[in-house]
Amino acid sequence: MRVSERRSLFGQWWSSLTLDIYMQIAGIVLVFPAIFLLLALLIAPFTFIIWSSLIKKGETGLGLANYSWLLGRTFLPSLKNSLIIGVGSVALEILAAVPLALLLNQRLYGRGIFRALVTLPWAVPTISVAASFLWLSNTNYGLFNQIGLASGILSLPLAFLGDPKLAMPAVIVAHAWKGLPLVFIIIFAALQSLPSEHLEAAKVDGAWGLSQLRYIILPHLKTAIGLAAVLSGIYNFALFDLTFLLTGGGPSGTTMTLPMLEYNQMFRSLDTGRAAAVGLTIFLVGVLALALLFWLNTQDRKKRGLR
Amino acid sequence: MSALTTKETTSSTVSWLRSPQVKAMWLTLIAMLAILVITFPFVWILLSSLRSVENFLSLDLRDALPRSLDFTSYRLALQRSDLFLWMGNSLFVAVLTTCLSLLVSAPAAFALTRLRFRGKDAASIILVLSYAVPSIMLAIPLLVLLVKMRLNNSFIGLILVHATFTIPFTSWILQDFYRSIPTDLEEAGYIDGASLVRVLWHIILPLSIPGLLAAGAYSFILSWNEFLFALILLNSYDSFTAPVGVHAYFTARGADESMWAQLMAASVIVSLPSVLLFAYFQRYLIAGFLKGAVKG
Numbered sequence: 240m241r242v243s244e245r246r247s248l249f250g251q252w253w254s255s256l257t258l259d260i261y262m263q264i265a266g267i268v269l270v271f272p273a274i275f276l277l278l279a280l281l282i283a284p285f286t287f288i289i290w291s292s293l294i295k296k297g298e299t300g301l302g303l304a305n306y307s308w309l310l311g312r313t314f315l316p317s318l319k320n321s322l323i324i325g326v327g328s329v330a331l332e333i334l335a336a337v338p339l340a341l342l343l344n345q346r347l348y349g350r351g352i353f354r355a356l357v358t359l360p361w362a363v364p365t366i367s368v369a370a371s372f373l374w375l376s377n378t379n380y381g382l383f384n385q386i387g388l389a390s391g392i393l394s395l396p397l398a399f400l401g402d403p404k405l406a407m408p409a410v411i412v413a414h415a416w417k418g419l420p421l422v423f424i425i426i427f428a429a430l431q432s433l434p435s436e437h438l439e440a441a442k443v444d445g446a447w448g449l450s451q452l453r454y455i456i457l458p459h460l461k462t463a464i465g466l467a468a469v470l471s472g473i474y475n476f477a478l479f480d481l482t483f484l485l486t487g488g489g490p491s492g493t494t495m496t497l498p499m500l501e502y503n504q505m506f507r508s509l510d511t512g513r514a515a516a517v518g519l520t521i522f523l524v525g526v527l528a529l530a531l532l533f534w535l536n537t538q539d540r541k542k543r544g545l546r
Numbered sequence: 547m548s549a550l551t552t553k554e555t556t557s558s559t560v561s562w563l564r565s566p567q568v569k570a571m572w573l574t575l576i577a578m579l580a581i582l583v584i585t586f587p588f589v590w591i592l593l594s595s596l597r598s599v600e601n602f603l604s605l606d607l608r609d610a611l612p613r614s615l616d617f618t619s620y621r622l623a624l625q626r627s628d629l630f631l632w633m634g635n636s637l638f639v640a641v642l643t644t645c646l647s648l649l650v651s652a653p654a655a656f657a658l659t660r661l662r663f664r665g666k667d668a669a670s671i672i673l674v675l676s677y678a679v680p681s682i683m684l685a686i687p688l689l690v691l692l693v694k695m696r697l698n699n700s701f702i703g704l705i706l707v708h709a710t711f712t713i714p715f716t717s718w719i720l721q722d723f724y725r726s727i728p729t730d731l732e733e734a735g736y737i738d739g740a741s742l743v744r745v746l747w748h749i750i751l752p753l754s755i756p757g758l759l760a761a762g763a764y765s766f767i768l769s770w771n772e773f774l775f776a777l778i779l780l781n782s783y784d785s786f787t788a789p790v791g792v793h794a795y796f797t798a799r800g801a802d803e804s805m806w807a808q809l810m811a812a813s814v815i816v817s818l819p820s821v822l823l824f825a826y827f828q829r830y831l832i833a834g835f836l837k838g839a840v841k842g
Contacts, residue, residue: 261742262661262662262663263663263664265657265661265663265742266657266661266662266663266664266665266666267663267665269653269654269656269657269661270653270654270657270658270665270666270669272649272650272653272654273650273651273653273654273669273673273713273717274654274669274672274673276650276706276709276713277672277673277676277710277713277714278672280688280706280707280709280710281676281679281684281710283687283691284684284687284688284691285687287687287690287691288683288686288687291687291690335584339580339584342573342576342577342580343577345570345573346566346569346570346573347570347571347573347574347577348570348571348574349574349577351829353577353578353581354832355825355828355829356581356584356585357581357584358824358828358831358832359584359585359588359821359824359825360584360585360587360588361824362767362771362817362820362821362823362824362828363587363588363771363817363820363821364770364771364773364788364789364816364817364820365771365773365789366773366788366789366792366793366813366816367588367591367813367814367816367817368587370591370792370796370809370810370812370813371587371588371590371591371813372587374590374591374594374806374809374810375587375590377806379603379803380603380605380803380806382590382610385605385607385610386607389607416584416587419584424831424832427832428832473678473680477680477681477682477683479681479682479685479774480773480774484773484793498680498682501682501683501686502682505686511686511690514686515686515687518680518682518683518685518686519683521680521682521683522679522680522683525678525680529678
């Protein structure tokens with residue numbers, strides 16, 4: 240049976256080959272173009288960026304000068320700002336996404352349309368997101384100021400993106416808006432995988448409403464929330480466009496992020512070496528965050544296994 | 547007697563208020579408010595773009611909503627800037643990026659879901675990792691390399707760079723899609739004596755069309771919306787893509803406050819292709835997550 244199956248599987252031409260060899264060749268041939276293209280476009284830049292991060296501007300020898308510059312006064316504030324944006328926007332996203340997912344998991348009319356609309360910001364180009372936030376927060380004509388002045392909350396119009404104290408919160412909100420769809424989808428998907436028997440059993444045991452949320456739903460969502468937080472956090476941490484378009488790193492450097500610093504080093508200071516060192520740091524922070532998530536999940540699994 | 551009837555009516559009113567339909571209505575209302583807040587930034591550029599140019603900068607809150615649909619801002623934005631040219635560039639880049647990434651990721655996704663071969667795990671890992679590399683880190687070395695290859699300020703360079711993030715994405719959607727197609731048809735093909743190439747061409751390809759369309763739509767959106775690489779790699783006015791063109795045009799006229807109306811219209815125009823494609827194909831993305839790897 241198996242022999243005849245194999246014969247027919249390969250047709251006349253291939254009948255002399257074994258299934259394994261055939262699959263091996265076919266697999267490699269089909270995967271090759273995609274992998275080759277990606278490796279060519281990733282490995283070459285990677286090698287280049289590591290190599291150029293070791294060369295100080297104006298010199299030829301290899302050294303760690305660009306990395307020792309990282310310890311100075313320019314780099315650390317940007318690292319702090321990027322971390323604030325990453326952590327702050329993710330906190331907002333999760334605070335919005337969990338209640339939304341719980342709400343849209345209920346029986347209500349037009350659930351499909353609501354779900355589509357929540358994920359809409361993903362498709363809006365960054366340039367339009369930035370235009371919208373710039374217009375809404377405009378000092379003279381923006382809606383936020385108009386409403387604030389008309390309702391008496393504000394006595395003077397605020398320059399949301401031009402004020403050193405307000406610029407960072409405004410940038411965080413914009414990042415959170417753009418990142419909400421991804422976080423929502425991950426959490427919503429996890430919520431849908433919660434077996435309804437668990438909730439039924441909890442009802443029988445007298446767990447309703449908040450205690451259901453606290454003891455059954457949130458523990459079930461823990462892994463998904465962690466994954467969404469790390470993925471979205473890394474993304475917002477490394478995002479260049481939105482900060483560039485909204486504030487350009489200003490006012491007076493209060494929203495200067497690592498991607499902005501890298502861009503300025505490259506195109507204003509024309510210092511490829513320092514830019515490369517900043518770029519590698521951005522990548523390494525992302526890798527560290529992923530490793531942390533992986534470690535936490537393994538610990539969690541071990542703990543549950545021991546019980 | 548009368549007390550009894552009153553009690554009955556109240557309890558039936560209470561039970562009606564607690565009925566699933568009424569609860570669903572309340573929840574729908576709350577959901578509508580939440581969605582209004584979430585979609586507001588986009589709704590606002592849409593509403594602003596339709597205001598009349600004369601009272602666009604009016605400080606009266608009553609003028610904030612358009613009284614009638616006024617497309618003057620759209621006409622001005624399209625006439626005065628080179629938006630048509632930039633959209634053409636964007637279209638060219640996005641379509642070719644999409645073709646390239648479908649061409650290489652469809653066979654890869656098929657092999658990764660259907661065939662057993664050595665190197666499969668490595669290939670999957672490369673696909674996942676390449677999606678995790680931040681664009682800003684790649685931007686500088688890719689710029690230097692493309693300058694050396696004389697591919698800077700050319701669409702070929704930009705298309706290749708866009709492929710670094712569309713290929714992992716389309717492969718991911720297509721792998722999910724192939725997992726959802728039953729294997730019966732291909733097996734029937736093999737039993738009838740067809741070779742793998744014939745099965746791929748005559749059975750798998752026709753079945754893949756919905757998956758290819760969805761993956762293609764996403765690849766198109768990613769490439770169309772992309773800003774950073776287009777900003778860095780293209781440096782002549784004629785070769786800008788739509789997002790970079792809009793940025794260049796309006797930052798050059800930043801001090802002129804009458805430009806806001808046109809900027810709103812331009813933002814809507816640039817968003818429309820992505821938003822419409824997304825509206826049509828969003829269920830595929832959500833379905834991918836719902837079936838996918840995330841489990842509690």
